[in-house]
Amino acid sequence: MQLETNRLKIVSFQAELFMPLYQLFCENETVMKSAFKGRMLSKKEFLDVLSNNFILNDEDQIGFVCVLDKTTENFIGFTGLIPCNFLGNEDDLEFGFVLHQDYWGKGFATEIGKFWIDFAENELQLDRILAAASPDNHASINAIKKLGLTEVKEIPTKDRGSRLVFSKEF
Structure with missing residues (x-):
């Protein structure tokens, strides 16, 4: 998979x-x-996580992928669409992003989110897209809300702790 946004x-x-x-995963607290x-x-x-959740070929569309700066080719973080059952529908997909702190506050999360919303609606023709964030992660929550997603509920998760779930219907 190789896709692009503006930056x-x-x-x-x-x-x-x-x-x-x-x-990022093992040394960046x-x-x-x-x-x-x-x-x-x-x-x-x-x-x-790398072997089970990352996309390792150019055909798959569901899983984690890497994000690079288009100009410098520098690694920024990872993102992706992953299956989730937060709202009781096994067909739901969640988009997310984890960015190195050097790239926080530069609009990259919003750019990535816009990309996934468009991809889910137009390429995958989904009825909705979900996002989830830790209740303490105010920057991610703000980015998700800026993208037009609505908070649905807070849920406990086995591996990720408490998460606020957001939804955008198409």
Whole structure:
């Protein structure tokens, strides 16, 4: 998978992205405390996520992908569409984003969210798209609301702690 926004490349996992991903997941407490599982991952957990959840080819559309700066090719973080059952529908997909803190506050989360909303509606022809965030992650919540998603409810999750669930109907 290789897709683009105005400023970003969204690409399937490539070997040269292993270390930046590893550093984000396993060494970056600042980012990971408010994202994903709410903590840094062990190497084994990271390898499990990489092999089970990342898109490793150009055909798949569901899973995590890497985000690169289109101009510099620098690694920014990861994003993706993943299946979720937050609202009782097994066909629902959640979009999310985890960005290195050097790229916070620059509008990248909103740009990524707009991309996934358009992709879900026009490419996948879904009826709705969901997003979820930790109740403490105000920056993500603000980005999600700016994208026009409506808060539906707060739910407990097994691996990610409490999450606010947002929905946008098409």
